[in-house]
Amino acid sequence: xxxxxxKPHALTDKPFHYCPGCTHGIIxxxxxxxLDELGIEGTTVGVASVGCTYNSYDYFNCDMVQAxxxxxxxxxxxxxxxxxxxxxxxxxxxxxxAAIGTAEIVHAATRGExxxxxxxxxxxxxxxxxxxxxTTLIGQVTTTTPFGRKPELHGYPIRVCEMLSTLxxxxxxxxxxxxxxxxxxxxxxxxxKAFKVQMAGLGFSIVEVLSICPTNWGMSPQxxxxxxxxxxxxxxxxxxxxxxxxxx
Amino acid sequence: MQExxxxxxxxxxxxxxxxxxxxxxxxxxxxxxxxPSYGPEMRGGxxxxxxxxxxxxxxxxxxxxxxxxxxxxxxxxxxxxxFLVPGGVVILxxxxxxxxxxxxxxxxxAIPATEMAxxxxxxxxxxxxxxxxxxxxxxxxxxxxxxxxLYKILPPRKHSMIPDEMKALETGAKY
Amino acid sequence: MGERLxxxxxxxxAEAALRAxxxxxxxxxxxxxxxxxxxxxxxxxxxxGTFVQAESEVAAINMVYGAASAGVRAMTSSSSPGxxxxxxxxxxxxxxxxxxxxxxxxxxxxxxxxxLPAQCDYFQMVKGGGHGDYHLPxxxxxxxxxMYELVVEAFNIADKYRxxxxxxxxGYLGQMMEAxxxxxxxxxxxxxKSTWAAYGxxxxxxxxxxxxxxxxxxxxxxxxxxxxxxYAEITANETRVEEFNCEGADIIITAYGTxxxxxxxxxxxxxxxxxxxxxxxxxxxxxxxxxxFAKYADKCKRFLCVEMSTGQMLEDVKLAVNGRNEVEFYGRxxxxxxxxxxxxxxxxxIAAEN
Numbered sequence: 117x118x119x120x121x122x123k124p125h126a127l128t129d130k131p132f133h134y135c136p137g138c139t140h141g142i143i144x145x146x147x148x149x150x151l152d153e154l155g156i157e158g159t160t161v162g163v164a165s166v167g168c169t170y171n172s173y174d175y176f177n178c179d180m181v182q183a184x185x186x187x188x189x190x191x192x193x194x195x196x197x198x199x200x201x202x203x204x205x206x207x208x209x210x211x212x213x214a215a216i217g218t219a220e221i222v223h224a225a226t227r228g229e230x231x232x233x234x235x236x237x238x239x240x241x242x243x244x245x246x247x248x249x250x251t252t253l254i255g256q257v258t259t260t261t262p263f264g265r266k267p268e269l270h271g272y273p274i275r276v277c278e279m280l281s282t283l284x285x286x287x288x289x290x291x292x293x294x295x296x297x298x299x300x301x302x303x304x305x306x307x308x309k310a311f312k313v314q315m316a317g318l319g320f321s322i323v324e325v326l327s328i329c330p331t332n333w334g335m336s337p338q339x340x341x342x343x344x345x346x347x348x349x350x351x352x353x354x355x356x357x358x359x360x361x362x363x364x
Numbered sequence: 365m366q367e368x369x370x371x372x373x374x375x376x377x378x379x380x381x382x383x384x385x386x387x388x389x390x391x392x393x394x395x396x397x398x399x400p401s402y403g404p405e406m407r408g409g410x411x412x413x414x415x416x417x418x419x420x421x422x423x424x425x426x427x428x429x430x431x432x433x434x435x436x437x438x439x440x441x442x443x444x445x446x447f448l449v450p451g452g453v454v455i456l457x458x459x460x461x462x463x464x465x466x467x468x469x470x471x472x473x474a475i476p477a478t479e480m481a482x483x484x485x486x487x488x489x490x491x492x493x494x495x496x497x498x499x500x501x502x503x504x505x506x507x508x509x510x511x512x513x514l515y516k517i518l519p520p521r522k523h524s525m526i527p528d529e530m531k532a533l534e535t536g537a538k539y
Numbered sequence: 540m541g542e543r544l545x546x547x548x549x550x551x552x553a554e555a556a557l558r559a560x561x562x563x564x565x566x567x568x569x570x571x572x573x574x575x576x577x578x579x580x581x582x583x584x585x586x587x588g589t590f591v592q593a594e595s596e597v598a599a600i601n602m603v604y605g606a607a608s609a610g611v612r613a614m615t616s617s618s619s620p621g622x623x624x625x626x627x628x629x630x631x632x633x634x635x636x637x638x639x640x641x642x643x644x645x646x647x648x649x650x651x652x653x654x655l656p657a658q659c660d661y662f663q664m665v666k667g668g669g670h671g672d673y674h675l676p677x678x679x680x681x682x683x684x685x686m687y688e689l690v691v692e693a694f695n696i697a698d699k700y701r702x703x704x705x706x707x708x709x710g711y712l713g714q715m716m717e718a719x720x721x722x723x724x725x726x727x728x729x730x731x732k733s734t735w736a737a738y739g740x741x742x743x744x745x746x747x748x749x750x751x752x753x754x755x756x757x758x759x760x761x762x763x764x765x766x767x768x769x770y771a772e773i774t775a776n777e778t779r780v781e782e783f784n785c786e787g788a789d790i791i792i793t794a795y796g797t798x799x800x801x802x803x804x805x806x807x808x809x810x811x812x813x814x815x816x817x818x819x820x821x822x823x824x825x826x827x828x829x830x831x832f833a834k835y836a837d838k839c840k841r842f843l844c845v846e847m848s849t850g851q852m853l854e855d856v857k858l859a860v861n862g863r864n865e866v867e868f869y870g871r872x873x874x875x876x877x878x879x880x881x882x883x884x885x886x887x888x889i890a891a892e893n
Contacts, residue, residue: 128746157740157742158739158740158741158742158743159739159741160739161608161609161737161738161739163605164750170752171750171752171754173748173750174748176746177740177746178739178740178746179737179738179739179740179746179747179748180737180746180747180748180749180750181604181605181608181737181748181749181750182635182748182749182750182751182752183601183604183605183631184601184604184627184628184631187597187598187601187604187628190593190597190598190599190601190602190604190605191601191602191604191605191608192605193591193598193602193605194563194565194601194602194603194604194605194606194607194608194609194613195605195606195608195609195737196605197563197589197591197602197605197606198563198589198605198606198609198610198611198613198738199609199738199739202738202739219594219595219597219598220594220597220598220601222594223593223594223598227591383545383716386545386716387545390543390545390718393543395718396545396716396717396718397715397716397717398545398715398716398717399711399714399715399716400714400715402570402571402654402655402710402714422717422800423800423801423803423804423807424797424800424801424803424804424879425711425715425717425797425800426711426797426801426876426878428878428879428880429879
């Protein structure tokens, strides 16, 4: 019997603990497929962050280091500088990367650290149960914006790709989504390119993945995907922000 | 054991003067310590350092009972005069310290070092002139080891100046 | 043995780390330890090592966390307010059992405080400024020569026990110059880090994970108990102390770092007045050399603890004496240093009262 579909080697056998409908599972798989296809699982060290994916070290089969909240890019810097012939990636959420870890991501990018960041943006804090994230949209209801995010009270959502693309050290910056099959394929291509940029020594690479959080958004998975398409994509346009023409 | 306080304005080379003496002491196989003031005053204000040169192990690197003070401005004299042991030595730059020490139980050597340095064509020699007197009066280190210290501490591009510095040292010693 | 060199304490720290094989340094400028970074910036480039001036102390300690995870010898240095910032990373490093060396050249606090020397980081380093049940060996040199020896030692202890190690000195020790003689070859503890470090599996072994999170109570408790057993082992093997003139002493002063040197001068002064004074100098602040205090608790008339803080080590001294004798205290702070005459005055008073 021919095998037509199987789990990537770079994923362990451990079942994901993520909520029904959560897209972390898809994104994990994409990263793992890329590690497999590039043949770099054995030469890659991943950095797990704090949030729903704190224990992604249980799911990725490569060596993993768990970092404090927001510090993954600094930990990745230490790893990468110590392992010049390896690949290092961080896997971070929006609270981790764009709030508590803003300094670390900005400076890792501007130093041009040869690391790849997978930035999962679902516009909310998942693990701590649905608080406002730096990427929460205006009007969006969360447990800390019970009457909706108001600019005069809560400020505005951060556009990470736009911000990081202004930095010379950032070589490749792209925003993707995993809301449908076409976009999932594009997301994988972007993740693959980001790792290739790292392997070519060109500098910092980041792929922002627009993602859903049905549990904390209080919607069904299907409804969540529609909400992502109708609201998030408007504020966070998909596409390449830097390094589109890099040949890797 | 010689316990020396060197003090003046930032920029006069006070810390380097201390290093020369400490290094010269080291050259002679003695125990030495050099402790700079690194407080906010080092930015343009006063600078001072404590240097100890001793046959025995150096206990505290902090000089509270100075055998010699070298002062290159008036506030430093006022501040450190009281640290001197009875019979201690004050070497001061008369060009910059118009008012003499109040203490009568100390030896005072007032040298117009800055004026002399200008006459020699190099204002930075003022400190070396004062160190010449220090070496002459206290014998804390020899001229030979002082010269060796200059070669060790100064960067090679400044080595051509060392013969002139040694002349300045001699001028101070003889003043 | 090499020749005697005149070097600044901070430069010696950096040189010692290089001699110990450290090629990864991550720091952030702060007085009075910045010369460590200056020295490292120059040498690492020459040696092909890694020097990163981080965006913050927080980032610097996490870079060390990453480098230590990869299995290399890594170090950061800072001074008190910067160490406060590093405490998060230090707690994580202790939890993840990462060998690393952290230098603290202490200045006076609290808050921005001042840049003058102090010992008021005792609590945050010895008692653990970060969260959780953990300990760090804390080495407290009293001279530039000892700074060199203890930094090398710190790397060895760190690797031997897979634990962060602190070398703590006051601002004077960082700033002062003294003679230092380097060994031709350093005693390097060779640890096999290949069994746990995250450096890429090459698909030849199960993947390694560096983590400090254990979400289940029993699992975390077992981890913490394992750490406690390690700390007991460190206490048994690595406690270091200097006892000076303690036999037959009426008064035993305890002090570490720069103060211990001043105390040695006091001991000479007091002897001239017929007062017998000894010194217990903890070289490791954790593990604390409690046995030395217990040994003399019933023999001397009084203990006197002298610090450049308001009574931090004092608590450990009292625990060690355990009520068998009185412990008096004298401390200065704000950047002031207890002087020889001030300490002698305390000695005279205690001698007269007992």
